[in-house]
Amino acid sequence: MLSQKSIDIVKSTAPILADRGVEITTVFYKNLFTAHPELLNLFNSVNQKQGRQQTALANTVYAAALHIDNLGVLLPAVKQIAQKHRSLGIKPEHYPIVGKHLLEGIKEVLGDAATDEIIQAWADAYGIIADVFIQVEIEMYKEAEEQENGWGEFKNFEIVDKVVESDIITSFYLKPVDGSAVPTYNPGQYITIRLAIPGETYILNRQYSLSQAPNQDTFRITVKKENEMNPNGKVSVYLHQNLQIGDTFEVSSPAGDFYLDMESTRPVTLISGGVGITPMMSMLDTLSKNSPTRPVSFLHGARNNALHAFDKDVQQLMSAMEDTTYLAFYSDENKLLTKELLAENVLANGDIYVCGPVPFMKAIIPTLYELGFAEEHVHFEFFGPAVSLEPA
Numbered sequence: 001m002l003s004q005k006s007i008d009i010v011k012s013t014a015p016i017l018a019d020r021g022v023e024i025t026t027v028f029y030k031n032l033f034t035a036h037p038e039l040l041n042l043f044n045s046v047n048q049k050q051g052r053q054q055t056a057l058a059n060t061v062y063a064a065a066l067h068i069d070n071l072g073v074l075l076p077a078v079k080q081i082a083q084k085h086r087s088l089g090i091k092p093e094h095y096p097i098v099g100k101h102l103l104e105g106i107k108e109v110l111g112d113a114a115t116d117e118i119i120q121a122w123a124d125a126y127g128i129i130a131d132v133f134i135q136v137e138i139e140m141y142k143e144a145e146e147q148e149n150g151w152g153e154f155k156n157f158e159i160v161d162k163v164v165e166s167d168i169i170t171s172f173y174l175k176p177v178d179g180s181a182v183p184t185y186n187p188g189q190y191i192t193i194r195l196a197i198p199g200e201t202y203i204l205n206r207q208y209s210l211s212q213a214p215n216q217d218t219f220r221i222t223v224k225k226e227n228e229m230n231p232n233g234k235v236s237v238y239l240h241q242n243l244q245i246g247d248t249f250e251v252s253s254p255a256g257d258f259y260l261d262m263e264s265t266r267p268v269t270l271i272s273g274g275v276g277i278t279p280m281m282s283m284l285d286t287l288s289k290n291s292p293t294r295p296v297s298f299l300h301g302a303r304n305n306a307l308h309a310f311d312k313d314v315q316q317l318m319s320a321m322e323d324t325t326y327l328a329f330y331s332d333e334n335k336l337l338t339k340e341l342l343a344e345n346v347l348a349n350g351d352i353y354v355c356g357p358v359p360f361m362k363a364i365i366p367t368l369y370e371l372g373f374a375e376e377h378v379h380f381e382f383f384g385p386a387v388s389l390e391p392a
């Protein structure tokens with residue numbers, strides 16, 4: 001239990017930390033990686049360079065500080081982050097290391113303003129927040145391990161097929177090297193793949209949504225080939241150019257809290273931009289197989305026809321369904337998913353799922369709210385660490 005004094009200190013100093021949160025987490029990461037370069041095997045260096053990871057961590061610590069005496073309200077957010085942590089193999093023993101460098105970051109940035117009393121209160125608060133994460137993650141590892149055909153951290157998979165879906169998008173079908181079946185998952189969930197790429201000092205981890213309905217045979221991921229000059233594209237370019245059928249890499253068990261509610265019978269609208277189509281394909285495939293009477297509207301934006309993946313597959317899956325709408329729009333032709341189109345094509349009284357690049361999400365989600373769709377029915381997932389939907 002945190003003392004009332006520590007609670008008061010943490011709450012009253014939280015706004016100062018929020019103001020300087022990104023500065024603090026930037027110093028924190030720098031010191032963390034100097035002291036523990038091996039942790040670079042876990043973090044995505046591009047998210048660091050873009051500042052997205054710093055902002056995500058700072059926002060979470062700030063939110064946790066504000067609710068330090070009632071952390072239960074943050075449980076949904078904690079679970080979302082813990083899913084990502086679990087898919088990366090984050091362990092309880094990592095938490096004290098992060099705590100030590102976070103507190104040092106606070107001291108370094110705030111200087112004399114960070115009295116011993118303040119630092120002690122934050123150390124106590126961090127301990128409590130870390131415990132919540134650790135407990136949630138222990139449960140998640142246990143669940144993943146205990147699932148039929150499941151495993152806790154990473155397992156070796158082999159590429160058994162590689163299928164071109166558009167000029168820049170290719171699917172990879174993956175099977176466990178040990179010959180076992182793959183576990184089931186919720187349509188919309190992702191896996192982390194872990195690769196040692198020749199010439200790279202550290203192991204690279206990337207999350208990819210599973211892009212077909214769960215089945216015992218294979219996982220399928222569908223990957224956009226990034227520009228070779230884009231540092232964020234290292235894994236995607238390597239997958240496209242170097243990895244072939246028969247090659248292997250490590251895969252986490254499926255994770256993530258963005259998935260189709262399969263209990264619901266409500267209409268479903270699936271909205272995606274670019275390669276954000278991947279979780280939607282898993283959802284649509286599942287709906288087509290398991291609940292073909294559920295009304296579905298599938299709205300997809302791509303740059304142009306050549307870059308538009310899964311067009312035929314969407315039509316084929318829909319041919320087995322009763323009540324469907326399918327709309328694809330190309331930004332190169334100046335066709336965007338406008339407020340009017342959303343008003344016409346998002347199904348009323350339904351569940352809405354949105355996935356795409358950051359500008360797409362920033363345009364679509366607030367518009368859905370403006371149109372009166374309730375937040376509890378709008379589910380979305382960003383590529384990479386979540387960012388604020390507020391205008392910059």
Ligand code: HEM
Pocket residue numbers: 039042043044047048053056057060061081084085088090091094095096098129130133384385386
């Ligand atoms: C991701 C918060 C502890 C490693 C994240 C994200 C947040 C976060 C908000 C972004 C999630 C997203 O993708 O949307 C926290 C908090 C912690 C904590 C509040 C402490 C209470 C740790 C620890 C480690 C760790 C102990 C291990 C050293 C990571 C990694 C990612 C991540 C590797 C993914 C980053 C990337 O690939 O860009 N964490 N975290 N975190 N966290 Fe933590």
